[in-house]
Amino acid sequence: MAKQNTVFKDAFNRCLTLLSETSALPSEPELGQALGVSRTTVRAILSRCEEVKLISWDKRQKIVLRRPEPSDYFPTEETDSLAERIERSFMRRILAGGAEPGMQINELELAREIGTGTTSVREFLIRFSRFGLIEKRPNSHWVLKGFTREFALELTEVREMFELRSAARFVSLPENDPAWAELKQIEALHRDILADIDNRYREFSELDERFHLLVHKSSSNRFIVDFYDIIAIVFHYHYQWNKSNARERNARALEEHLAYIAALQSHDPKQAEQACRRHLKSARETLLQSIP
Amino acid sequence: MAKQNTVFKDAFNRCLTLLSETSALPSEPELGQALGVSRTTVRAILSRCEEVKLISWDKRQKIVLRRPEPSDYFPTEETDSLAERIERSFMRRILAGGAEPGMQINELELAREIGTGTTSVREFLIRFSRFGLIEKRPNSHWVLKGFTREFALELTEVREMFELRSAARFVSLPENDPAWAELKQIEALHRDILADIDNRYREFSELDERFHLLVHKSSSNRFIVDFYDIIAIVFHYHYQWNKSNARERNARALEEHLAYIAALQSHDPKQAEQACRRHLKSARETLLQSIP
DNA sequence: AGTTTGTCTTTTATCTACAATAGACAGATT
DNA sequence: AATCTGTCTATTGTAGATAAAAGACAAACT
Incomplete structure (x- = not known):
């Protein structure tokens, strides 16, 4: 997988909520504005809505055919961005788990545990390092300084x-x-x-x-x-x-x-x-x- | 190329300086300590020194054969880490060049200009963002806030x-x-x-x-x-x-x-x-x- | 005249692969 | 007994590839 389509899934879910309150959807740019996504994603959402017969879509006409059901929504686990998942896993480890100060942090191991590539974990650690809880040894591991x-x-x-x-x-x-x-x-x-x-x-x-x-x-x-x-x-x-x-x-x-x-x-x-x-x-x- | 061997080249250069002051080199761990690198790198350095006939190397015996010449050193451009090169290029652009606040920053373009992969540029920008001069629009570009x-x-x-x-x-x-x-x-x-x-x-x-x-x-x-x-x-x-x-x-x-x-x-x-x-x-x- | 849509291009987020580097361990050496 | 070397393994740094998402532009529509 190259990129998670969490933006699409999350926006789709939010679109269903909008959809349950009207009989027709607005224009693509307007919808993009409302959902905070680009037109590309809006069109993907509309396509899917059409596919599952939630709406009929012909150019400017986007008529709601039925109310969305719970089964139409994507499960919430799939709508969280990768960064959020990594953050949660990591914070649980260092704040809740018995993580000792001085412990080494291993990118590869973390990535395996969370089920992602190393790049994302690495980027997370870089971003997270400004919080002063971890520190990098160049060409080597990260060190946990601990919530002391x-x-x-x-x-x-x-x-x-x-x-x-x-x-x-x-x-x-x-x-x-x-x-x-x-x-x-x-x-x-x-x-x-x-x-x-x-x-x-x-x-x-x-x-x-x-x-x-x-x-x-x-x-x-x-x-x-x-x-x-x-x-x-x-x-x-x-x-x-x-x-x-x-x-x-x-x-x-x-x-x-x-x-x-x-x-x-x-x-x-x-x-x-x-x-x-x-x-x-x-x-x-x-x-x-x-x-x- | 997967990884630049700048650590090796830089340590090699520093080793030459050490080498010009003694007639024999110390043990591998000691040398590693002095140069701030691992034994793996020390051995790579020793191998090269032997290759260019700077020393004779047999287990614990590391005898200096001749004084290093300027041509033995790696050029300084090759000893700077990628991160340093990226930082310099980037800072020149935003502090020296006429970079306007609000300007978009493009990872791909920057990478091409500096001649590296996008990953490194991306990681640099993440690290750099804590300085408050740039800001990320998720799923989209970075924005230069400017040295105002x-x-x-x-x-x-x-x-x-x-x-x-x-x-x-x-x-x-x-x-x-x-x-x-x-x-x-x-x-x-x-x-x-x-x-x-x-x-x-x-x-x-x-x-x-x-x-x-x-x-x-x-x-x-x-x-x-x-x-x-x-x-x-x-x-x-x-x-x-x-x-x-x-x-x-x-x-x-x-x-x-x-x-x-x-x-x-x-x-x-x-x-x-x-x-x-x-x-x-x-x-x-x-x-x-x-x-x- | 201003939106909207269809289509296309560019850029980002993420995975995988691989060389450089670090680090571990046992046997060799002083 | 302590340290060093040879060898091997694991991890990091970086490039390259690819799907997702953003965004540009012209033609179509109100």
Whole structure:
């Protein structure tokens, strides 16, 4: 196989969803826009839709013949891009599995285990190396530096610098900046989740990322914004395999966020800094607690 | 060709230098250690040395037969790794050539131009993307973000945060930390160069990198240290193709460094911060001046 | 006049293959 | 006993090939 057709499969599935809500499909460019793919892929999707008698297709006429059934969809395993699959396998190994710092990482072995070619694994490792968890010995293997206490401390040190700077920028954003509206929305979501915390505490993770990313973005600095990727991926995977006390932990963080949000909305740099520091401090403690 | 044998050629050249100073070569493992390559490569080198009658080789006996001549060396173009060649070509295009922000970057075209396969170019671009100068559109081309004024401002903003933090750490390093000795050496080199500035001002660039890296390293934070790569590469290439006023610029920076070094040696955080700020400010101004 | 479609070309993502390099192990040597 | 060499195996770095996806352009349509 040269290239996985996951883009096609994923877009096809999303097209089925669109298709279940109308009686006719729009033009090819419009559909491409809606699905985020090129016309080439749109046409492949339409061909397939025609083949399985979901639509009749003649030039501009794309009439829906029947509602899509579950069996029409491609299974989700087939719609994930290779890069996503590699990332998940790899993160599971190093965060969940007992991967010791100093361990060697073998491209070939990883590739075999995941069932892909070495090229993709290699490219993933190169991309991943910027997260500071692995390091390359040229002409030889990669070395796992491990998700250690030092790693967490170094990560949070930079995070704190960046977020304090971003928060300071945030309070001085002009009143009409879209960030304020987004902040309002995020605030409302916080209240919603807190009101039904027992059932919805799992939604925190995603909201957390959205909130902090918004703050970081107000720095208008690509290095600060890019760095947030590292934080996000670490927290994402780390908590995914580390669910002890999730409910309480999240409830507490939500409260802190609300205080932090209020401080930002006050436009007072001093207050913002204080609230930011308080939250970052407890976030760091929580992270460190969960590392042996 | 599957793999360039640049490691071999480069190590061979370095071996010739060793060889010109002794009458017999040490054991294979020792030689490997000295040249930083595996025994496999050492044996390839020895084989070749024997072939061109530089040495006689029988098991442990490796007797030098004659001094190496210039013609024994591999030409330097052949000893650079592919990655280095790609980096140089690419940086020339985007920093020296009139590359407009927003321009598309084509893997295939780049590969053809440099004369390599696409894989290597691709991997280079992935590695390079962490410098924030290019960005990938998935399933499509890369986009050049350009070496613009904003880029320089964002870069220096983070640099200043990191270096101030590192300088603050530096002054509190224990007296026996090797950094102090290294700092002394660097200071001496500054004085040497300043004493003969007209002839030696070109040496500043390398010394600058060495000095700032030393400061950043005292942060003991991998993210801060890694970030210095970006600064180093930008300054390295930028000044390489931008030599106006190099002499004066470097002389001024050397003076500032000396003040900065003295401040670090005073162990006084306040003084260090001041000197650091002063130098970073003028470094930023110099960088910005040279961007249209 | 502006879209839309049909067709064609180019580029990317990924696999496979192979030489260069690293690395392991047992027997030889000091 | 420790180190070195000969030999063999495994892994990395790079090229080349190919299907998937993007994108260009002119003719067809509203």
